[in-house]
Amino acid sequence: MLLLAGGIVAVALSVGAAITLGPADVSLVNVRDVLLNHLGLADIPVRVVKDAIVWEERLPRALTAAAAGAGLGICGAVMQSLLRNPLADPFLLGISSGASTGAVVIGVLGVGGSVLGLSGGAFIGALLAFALVMLLARLAGGGTDRVILAGVASTQLFSALTSFVIFAFADADETRGVMFWLLGSLEGVRWDDVALCAVVVGVGIALCLTYAHALDAFSFGDEIAASLGIAVSRVRLGLLVLTALITATLVSVTGAIGFVGLVLPHAARFLFGPRHAALIPATALIGAVFMVWVDAVSRVAFQPTPLPVGVGTALVGVPAFVLILVRKRRAA
Amino acid sequence: MTLEADRVVWHRGGALVVDQVTLRPAPGTTIGLLGPNGSGKSSLLRLLGGTAKPDSGVVTLDGAELRSLTRRDIARAVAVVSQHADTDVDIRVRDVVRLGRIPHRGSFGTASATRDEEAVADALRHAGLTDKADQRWDTLSGGERQRAHIARALAQEPRELLLDEPTNHLDIRHQLELLSLVSRLPVTSVIALHDLNLAATFCDEVIVLERGRAVAGGTPREVLTAELIARVYGVRARVGVDERGRLTVLFEPGPLDESAELTPEDAPRPW
Numbered sequence: 378m379l380l381l382a383g384g385i386v387a388v389a390l391s392v393g394a395a396i397t398l399g400p401a402d403v404s405l406v407n408v409r410d411v412l413l414n415h416l417g418l419a420d421i422p423v424r425v426v427k428d429a430i431v432w433e434e435r436l437p438r439a440l441t442a443a444a445a446g447a448g449l450g451i452c453g454a455v456m457q458s459l460l461r462n463p464l465a466d467p468f469l470l471g472i473s474s475g476a477s478t479g480a481v482v483i484g485v486l487g488v489g490g491s492v493l494g495l496s497g498g499a500f501i502g503a504l505l506a507f508a509l510v511m512l513l514a515r516l517a518g519g520g521t522d523r524v525i526l527a528g529v530a531s532t533q534l535f536s537a538l539t540s541f542v543i544f545a546f547a548d549a550d551e552t553r554g555v556m557f558w559l560l561g562s563l564e565g566v567r568w569d570d571v572a573l574c575a576v577v578v579g580v581g582i583a584l585c586l587t588y589a590h591a592l593d594a595f596s597f598g599d600e601i602a603a604s605l606g607i608a609v610s611r612v613r614l615g616l617l618v619l620t621a622l623i624t625a626t627l628v629s630v631t632g633a634i635g636f637v638g639l640v641l642p643h644a645a646r647f648l649f650g651p652r653h654a655a656l657i658p659a660t661a662l663i664g665a666v667f668m669v670w671v672d673a674v675s676r677v678a679f680q681p682t683p684l685p686v687g688v689g690t691a692l693v694g695v696p697a698f699v700l701i702l703v704r705k706r707r708a709a
Numbered sequence: 710m711t712l713e714a715d716r717v718v719w720h721r722g723g724a725l726v727v728d729q730v731t732l733r734p735a736p737g738t739t740i741g742l743l744g745p746n747g748s749g750k751s752s753l754l755r756l757l758g759g760t761a762k763p764d765s766g767v768v769t770l771d772g773a774e775l776r777s778l779t780r781r782d783i784a785r786a787v788a789v790v791s792q793h794a795d796t797d798v799d800i801r802v803r804d805v806v807r808l809g810r811i812p813h814r815g816s817f818g819t820a821s822a823t824r825d826e827e828a829v830a831d832a833l834r835h836a837g838l839t840d841k842a843d844q845r846w847d848t849l850s851g852g853e854r855q856r857a858h859i860a861r862a863l864a865q866e867p868r869e870l871l872l873d874e875p876t877n878h879l880d881i882r883h884q885l886e887l888l889s890l891v892s893r894l895p896v897t898s899v900i901a902l903h904d905l906n907l908a909a910t911f912c913d914e915v916i917v918l919e920r921g922r923a924v925a926g927g928t929p930r931e932v933l934t935a936e937l938i939a940r941v942y943g944v945r946a947r948v949g950v951d952e953r954g955r956l957t958v959l960f961e962p963g964p965l966d967e968s969a970e971l972t973p974e975d976a977p978r979p980w
Binding site: 597603604 | 809
């Protein structure tokens with residue numbers, strides 16, 4: 378409980394501190410004043426420019442980063458437990474690629490755009506990618522390594538499809554915008570993006586928490602999970618569709634951000650143990666803090682040119698990925 | 710009334726793996742499932758545990774058909790220790806044993822935390838793992854892992870315990886300790902076993918499976934005869950009773966002696 382409260386405070390402080398970073402000079406006091414004004418708790422005079430930078434630009438961006446980090450983190454944690462695969466992650470298994478393809482098809486081609494929207498397209502793409510990965514892995518005979526290989530195939534296929542749609546149908550301006558978004562970017566997120574991500578991730582965390590015991594039961598495989606009273610197929614399908622939904626929502630807003638889902642659950646497990654009642658909230662909080670800082674740094678490190686946040690997470694994530702591989706080899 | 714199988718049949722991948730087997734253990738007894746590799750021991754255990762559904766025949770728990778019960782209802786009465794249940798997760802022994810409390814929890818958390826902790830502590834003590842409760846899974850020996858699984862099953866507080874070759878990979882002392890623990894428990898246990906001497910020592914009754922069919926059943930002394938061992942396992946054996954009245958099975962290497970007390974129909978075909 379104390380740790381949970383501490384985690385929430387850490388997220389809030391990170392968001393506050395991240396907002397002060399950047400070319401325009403904004404202090405923590407400014408951030409506090411702007412927040413209190415907009416929440417209707419005070420009426421402190423703040424310069425209009427600062428108010429706009431904080432309220433319209435940096436705050437929604439930091440909150441979206443927090444939601445994305447938390448959401449991708451729990452997706453990774455849940456997939457790793459259900460598939461009993463320490464390398465499972467929405468990005469590595471091609472789910473994010475599928476979601477990107479779905480979003481690009483809707484965005485560039487405009488197919489069914491009014492009905493589905495970018496998020497709907499991303500969701501369908503994510504589910505198709507997931508189904509493809511599971512089918513390929515099963516055809517190849519199952520097992521941890523096969524799932525990863527199937528993920529590689531799926532990632533390549535959907536990346537190619539995405540590139541095909543962009544180069545065949547998008548004009549030059551669209552192409553530049555889409556390519557930047559594909560690398561994972563929080564440029565220009567708005568309050569409705571914040572609301573969408575926060576609702577989906579919040580509901581996702583709550584659902585995963587109610588299934589925390591069921592996720593624990595999968596530690597020793599399906600047979601034991603079933604003997605512990607878990608309806609294995611139903612629970613697994615439901616939770617995997619939930620992770621696809623979270624991934625798709627986040628991809629439709631931020632693009633495909635890699636390695637957060639892979640690495641952060643391991644960090645949370647290392648710090649707080651493997652029980653999901655602790656692991657899920659820990660992963661969500663660590664993910665939120667991590668993403669807020671990576672985004673803040675990628676925003677200011679090469680200013681005025683922003684670095685796509687996916688580049689930052691990959692630069693941190695790949696060494697961690699290698700570390701997991703090496704540790705796994707030593708354990709085997 | 711307990712966990713019973715009535716003429717169950719199961720095909721797996723097109724092959725008949727369990728053929729018309731009926732099992733009615735008396736409550737509190739220890740039943741040995743014997744038979745060579747591929748004779749259907751594990752498959753029968755999966756049918757009894759409800760993780761597989763029979764193609765015909767029924768498995769009943771207290772008279773109710775297993776498929777009419779929820780997984781959690783079954784898990785509150787029947788615990789399973791299967792083969793090859795391993796994990797990559799950095800989990801502590803206590804947390805492994807705690808998994809056994811999952812079927813007793815409500816959908817939204819714990820029913821009674823103190824009750825859970827008592828059951829976990831009791832299970833650890835029964836399995837002799839109290840000292841190792843805080844050790845990590847990957848630091849345990851094969852025997853300790855097997856005992857941790859038994860403790861996990863005990864924490865489930867089952868009335869029925871299904872064990873699939875629990876003595877595999879254990880040294881002799883741990884084999885004896887584990888089976889005497891199981892046979893002392895006030896639960897009905899069904900244990901798939903390879904070692905006929907262990908079965909004779911610890912089981913109240915044994916059932917012998919051959920290609921999915923139950924070919925013999927009864928007390929070890931009734932069932933484990935040289936004839937049956939020759940017929941089912943294709944091995945020459947001498948069965949005797951030692952000075953303390955225990956059944957012992959000694960095996961002779963080499964091919965079956967055709968001239969043994971086998972009648973021509975009983976003798977295995979010479980392939």
